[in-house]
Amino acid sequence: GAGVSQTPSNKVTEKGKYVELRCDPISGHTALYWYRQSLGQGPEFLIYFQGTGAADDSGLPNDRFFAVRPEGSVSTLKIQRTERGDSAVYLCASSLTASNTEAFFGQGTRLTVV
Amino acid sequence: ELKVEQNPLFLSMQEGKNYTIYCNYSTTSDRLYWYRQDPGKSLESLFVLLSNGAVKQEGRLMASLDTKARLSTLHITAAVHDLSATYFCATNFGNEKLTFGTGTRLTIIP
Numbered sequence: 001g002a003g004v005s006q007t008p009s010n011k012v013t014e015k016g017k018y019v020e021l022r023c024d025p026i027s028g029h030t031a032l033y034w035y036r037q038s039l040g041q042g043p044e045f046l047i048y049f050q051g052t053g054a055a056d057d058s059g060l061p062n063d064r065f066f067a068v069r070p071e072g073s074v075s076t077l078k079i080q081r082t083e084r085g086d087s088a089v090y091l092c093a094s095s096l097t098a099s100n101t102e103a104f105f106g107q108g109t110r111l112t113v114v
Numbered sequence: 115e116l117k118v119e120q121n122p123l124f125l126s127m128q129e130g131k132n133y134t135i136y137c138n139y140s141t142t143s144d145r146l147y148w149y150r151q152d153p154g155k156s157l158e159s160l161f162v163l164l165s166n167g168a169v170k171q172e173g174r175l176m177a178s179l180d181t182k183a184r185l186s187t188l189h190i191t192a193a194v195h196d197l198s199a200t201y202f203c204a205t206n207f208g209n210e211k212l213t214f215g216t217g218t219r220l221t222i223i224p
Binding site: 031033035040041042043044045048050055056058059091093098099102103104105106107108 | 118149155156157158159162202204209210211212213214215216217
């Protein structure tokens, strides 16, 4: 596609439920990143993939968060037992390679846990 | 601690005026990025600065980097309403993930 695509654009879920957020990167981009942006804050790093493997998952806040990228393209961020504090905009970005200077961001998924 | 600080956090300025947003980062880094974010939208890449003394300009925006001072600036010349947005700087501190500043919310008043 022309840009990074994220679905859904909005997600409202009840506390304790499981959610999956999807990211479709720019075709041919090998590096993929997930960030989380709380209201009034800058994005915070969650996890980064180079190809299929998670090269750095140091930003995942706890073991309720998990992400996969099984074929080196689409990635899914999974959140178990959601909490109200998980409410935020989840942004995905991709770049041509890991060392490439420019990352392109998707529109984000706004997650609201009620 | 790896930190990126921006100031000011909020900036309200009149059309036609000039102003500068400052971005300080806590330790050595080899890249500095500036992004623009409109309300409810994603991040738009404005500039990538890769070396000490780098200066890039696009329209009324100019970004510069001083790696010795660990400082980048985003200068706005003769502001127009369309520039109203939140501006973020970010750096990678030598690895692949970006650390963002808290953003500068810029409002241009007619």
